[in-house]
Amino acid sequence: MLRSGIYATYRGTEYELTVDMDNNVKIMTDDKGKIDSTFEDTYNSGLYTKKVKPNELEDCVRIVPYGIIQGEKVQILKEKENQYQVATGSLLVGSYLNLPRVDRDTWVGWVSKNKIKLIEEKTPVNPENL
Known part of the structure; x- marks a missing residue:
């Protein structure tokens, strides 16, 4: 999850x-x-x-999740069954993954989970400062 x-x-x-x-x-x-x-x-x-x-x-x-695809970092937006919705500002990654271009510098689309290494970036938070 x-x-x-x-x-x-x-x-x-x-x-x-x-x-x-x-x-x-x-x-x-x-x-x-x-x-x-x-x-x-x-x-x-x-x-x-x-x-x-x-x-x-x-x-x-x-916790901020992101993915690594062929050594490149991509943003993970959502999850469904066997796919993640990813976003990238890299033309090379967007083209490699065949992602639709949604604006000048952004590609967003669904990618099979087995193509992505999921990483959870964890930063400590003081609950008194929420």
């Missing part, structure tokens, strides 16, 4: 983080196995959230 965003561990379980308009830190998941009665599905969308205190979080990191 492609991870992108801010993640942290809360009581031994990893969750994605978000901050609401009132600057409340919330953990979120769509996995019912990770929730209890303190989580809520505000919009009945299947996404459960819980307000937490920043000091309750451990191992807080920002």
Whole structure:
């Protein structure tokens, strides 16, 4: 599963983080196995959230995924089944992958996962500063 965003561990379980308009830190998941009665599905969308205190979080990191194709770095935008949607500013990579050109310096398209080495760039984040 492609991870992108801010993640942290809360009581031994990893969750994605978000901050609401009132600057409340919330953990979120769509996995019912990770929730209890303190989580809520505000919009009945299947996404459960819980307000937490920043000091309750451990191992807080920002994850930015990217891929390496033939030694070139590409941005990974989305994932579906056996493909990643990638973007590049390189004419050589865009041409090699036969990606559609979407503007002057950008090529975007779907590429088989077996052509890409997925890398997650992780940067520590202080949850007090979200």
